[in-house]
Amino acid sequence: MFKILMSALTAMTISTLLILLCTIISKKSMMDREKMSPFECGFDPKSSARLPFSIQFFLIAVLFLIFDIEIAIILPMLITMKSSNIMNWSLVTCIFMMILILGLYYEWKTNMLEWT
Template sequence: MKLIFSEYSIILIFLIISFLLSSLIFILSYFITPQKADQEKVSAYECGFNPFDDARATFDVRFYLVAILFLIFDLEVSFLFPWSLVLGNLPAFGFWTMVVFLLILTIGFIYEWYKGALEWE
């Protein structure tokens, strides 16, 4: 048990210091900044102009497709980074598995591009 604590004690100390520092900054920002609320501060802000429509209005499906593409390629990068770090130690199966993964993502991206999901009218 002593060995485990000695290895992870630095992480625990880091978490405690970061919690204390963030709490201190939060408390100081509350006391230092002025707390006067005016009409401009409490008004609704939406992309630089006043809201003009119902909040339940439907969005174009392209917004969702671009968001899904962003998530897909963001996850792709999160898989590629650790894979690239251990690439020299991987057998051929590990290499070709990632190649198939990238190929599937590339086919999906080409399909989205072909269907016009990335074009704005």
């Protein structure tokens, strides 16, 4: 128990010191209108450089990421099936799959998967 506490304390101390060090030595720059505008060889920009982002594309990308991570979690579960209690393994797997299916059902019902 003492080793775990010391490891956690060491990790927190190092991360806090790094954050403080980066804050102290970081270059502060004044953000004015000229620096925030897009650069087009000194001319005024013809159109907005900040294009609107498609929220449907973002939602599909997040959905893909969630199911990609799901596969990365399920594959080790298949390997541990031989060395685990089959009832506990089945219960955990069913609960995990049920949570994912309910999340997909919720996205389907709220029309997050519609590309219109």
